Amino acid sequence: MTYCVALKLNAGLVFASDSRTNAGVDQISSFKKMRSFVNRGDRAIVILSSGNLSITQNAINTLEMQGRHHDERNIWNVDSMFDVATLLGGCLRSVQNTDRPFLLAGNIDVSANFIVGGQIVGEPPRLFLVYSEGNFIEATENTPFFQIGEIKYGKPIIDRVIRPETQLPEAIKCVMVSFDSTMRSNVSVGMPIDLACYVTDSYVLDNLRQLPEGDPYFTAISGSWSEGLRNVFASLPDPEWVCQTSIPAVPDLFNQSQSQSQSQAPIQEIPPS
Amino acid sequence: MTYCVALKLNAGLVFASDSRTNAGVDQISSFKKMRSFVNRGDRAIVILSSGNLSITQNAINTLEMQGRHHDERNIWNVDSMFDVATLLGGCLRSVQNTDRPFLLAGNIDVSANFIVGGQIVGEPPRLFLVYSEGNFIEATENTPFFQIGEIKYGKPIIDRVIRPETQLPEAIKCVMVSFDSTMRSNVSVGMPIDLACYVTDSYVLDNLRQLPEGDPYFTAISGSWSEGLRNVFASLPDPEWVCQTSIPAVPDLFNQSQSQSQSQAPIQEIPPS
Numbered sequence: 370m371t372y373c374v375a376l377k378l379n380a381g382l383v384f385a386s387d388s389r390t391n392a393g394v395d396q397i398s399s400f401k402k403m404r405s406f407v408n409r410g411d412r413a414i415v416i417l418s419s420g421n422l423s424i425t426q427n428a429i430n431t432l433e434m435q436g437r438h439h440d441e442r443n444i445w446n447v448d449s450m451f452d453v454a455t456l457l458g459g460c461l462r463s464v465q466n467t468d469r470p471f472l473l474a475g476n477i478d479v480s481a482n483f484i485v486g487g488q489i490v491g492e493p494p495r496l497f498l499v500y501s502e503g504n505f506i507e508a509t510e511n512t513p514f515f516q517i518g519e520i521k522y523g524k525p526i527i528d529r530v531i532r533p534e535t536q537l538p539e540a541i542k543c544v545m546v547s548f549d550s551t552m553r554s555n556v557s558v559g560m561p562i563d564l565a566c567y568v569t570d571s572y573v574l575d576n577l578r579q580l581p582e583g584d585p586y587f588t589a590i591s592g593s594w595s596e597g598l599r600n601v602f603a604s605l606p607d608p609e610w611v612c613q614t615s616i617p618a619v620p621d622l623f624n625q626s627q628s629q630s631q632s633q634a635p636i637q638e639i640p641p642s
Numbered sequence: 643m644t645y646c647v648a649l650k651l652n653a654g655l656v657f658a659s660d661s662r663t664n665a666g667v668d669q670i671s672s673f674k675k676m677r678s679f680v681n682r683g684d685r686a687i688v689i690l691s692s693g694n695l696s697i698t699q700n701a702i703n704t705l706e707m708q709g710r711h712h713d714e715r716n717i718w719n720v721d722s723m724f725d726v727a728t729l730l731g732g733c734l735r736s737v738q739n740t741d742r743p744f745l746l747a748g749n750i751d752v753s754a755n756f757i758v759g760g761q762i763v764g765e766p767p768r769l770f771l772v773y774s775e776g777n778f779i780e781a782t783e784n785t786p787f788f789q790i791g792e793i794k795y796g797k798p799i800i801d802r803v804i805r806p807e808t809q810l811p812e813a814i815k816c817v818m819v820s821f822d823s824t825m826r827s828n829v830s831v832g833m834p835i836d837l838a839c840y841v842t843d844s845y846v847l848d849n850l851r852q853l854p855e856g857d858p859y860f861t862a863i864s865g866s867w868s869e870g871l872r873n874v875f876a877s878l879p880d881p882e883w884v885c886q887t888s889i890p891a892v893p894d895l896f897n898q899s900q901s902q903s904q905s906q907a908p909i910q911e912i913p914p915s
Contacts, residue, residue, distance in 0.1 A: 525823050545878075554801060586881055589879055590879065593874075597875075599802070606862055606863065
C-alpha cells in the first residue's frame, strides 16, 4: 500500500509520501514515491505516486525522458502546471496502453494515481490529482488537499486542521499526525517518510527531508499526540445513563417493565410457548 | 453506508449502530440496524447488520421465524452463542441463495455482514462476526472488537483505548468518539445511533438507548473531543528544520549546494541544453 498527501496553502505546498511497497505480504520493499523537478527561479514541481510501481515509475521516467528533447513540449518548458498535469496524464496513459494487456493477462492491477503540484513562473502554486485513467482534477480553496493510497485513517486530522491560511509549520505537524494515524492502523504504510515543503514564489525546493524509522521529530509528534489523545479522552464526560444499576440475573417484573419503557429500542422477547 | 461496532470486554458487551441507509445519494433513509433477543435470566443477544438491507432484514426475520417453532433448533433454545452464529449464518445463506440470481441480474450487490454477540446461561459473553458468505469468526482477547460497514475512520480510537479490562462507561465514550470520527468523514453514516450495553452475567438488556440528532451527550462528547484535539495539536512541537529560511527567488549557488547536501531526497534539476 501507499500513503501520500499534498496540501495547497496560501503560504506554499506541502508534500509527503511513505516508502513501503508490497506485492503480497512476503514481498515488502522500500521505494521512494516522491520525485521533484526543479529549475531554480523558474519552476519547482513535485510528483507523488501510488498504485502499480512499474506503471508509476515508467510514467515518470517517460516524463523525464521527454524533458531531454528540448524541441518538444516537456516538463521543463511548458508554462503552466495544467500542462504538466496533462503531460503526466499522457505518460500514464501511454505506459498503461503498452503494459495493460500483459498485466491483465496475469491478473495484475494496472491502476496508478499521482498527485502533482508546484509552481511555474507566471502562475500561483497549483495542485492536481491525476486519476488512473489519466484525467485529473485541481485542488481549490474548499478542499485544499489531495490524498492517494490508504487515505482514510489520515484524513480526519487534515479535515480538522488544514485551511488555505494554515501556516507551513502547522501544516507539517498535521501531515506528521496524519502519517502517524495511518501507519498505526495499516502496516503496509511505513517509514521512511519523504517530505517536501515548497514556499510560494520561491521557485526552489530547499525544504526536502527524508524521515527514517526512529526519526526524533516524528517520534516526538507520535508520542505527544498519543499521550494528548489519551488525556483528552480521559477528560470526556462519562455517560451517566448507562450501566448504573446492578441488574438482577433473575427476571424482575417491576424492573422489566420499567426498563422497557425507558429504552427506545424495541427488545424482541421470547414468544409465548 | 453503515457503521456498526461491538466490543467484548470483561465487564460486558457494547453494541452500537448508525441508522442511515442509502440507495444512491438521492435515496437516503433511516433504518435501525440493531436487533436484540432477550429471555431474561436465560439469554441476551444483539445483532448488528450492514450491507444490502433486504438481505439483512430477511435473514434476521428468518431467524426470528425459526424461533416460533419450538421443536426446531432456534435462537431461543440453542445453548451456545456459537449455535446462534451458525443459525444466523445459515439464515443469511438461505436468503442469499433465494435472492442472489434476481439481484445480480439487476447488478445489485448482495453482500451483507452481521455482528452477533451476547450471553447464554452456561457460557461467558461471546462476540462473532458473520461474513457475507455465512461463515464467521469469534472475537478473542487480542482484538476484543468487531466493526462492519465504514470501519476505518472510527478504528484508530478503538485501537488506542479498548482492552478487555476497559470499563463499560469508558467503552461507551470510546464508541461515541468512534462514531463522531466516522460521521465527520462519511456523510452516509448518520444519526440516530442505537446503543446497547450488556453487563456480564446479567442476562438482560436494560441499557438500550437511541441517540437522536442533537443528543446532548453525543453533542458534548463531539464538542469536547474536537476542542481537545485542537489543543493537543496546538501543543505539538513545531518542525524547527522546515521553512526557516527566506528563500531567494533567483538562483543562489551557495544556498543551492548547501541545501542539496542537507536534503536526503534527490532533486531532478533541469538537464543541460
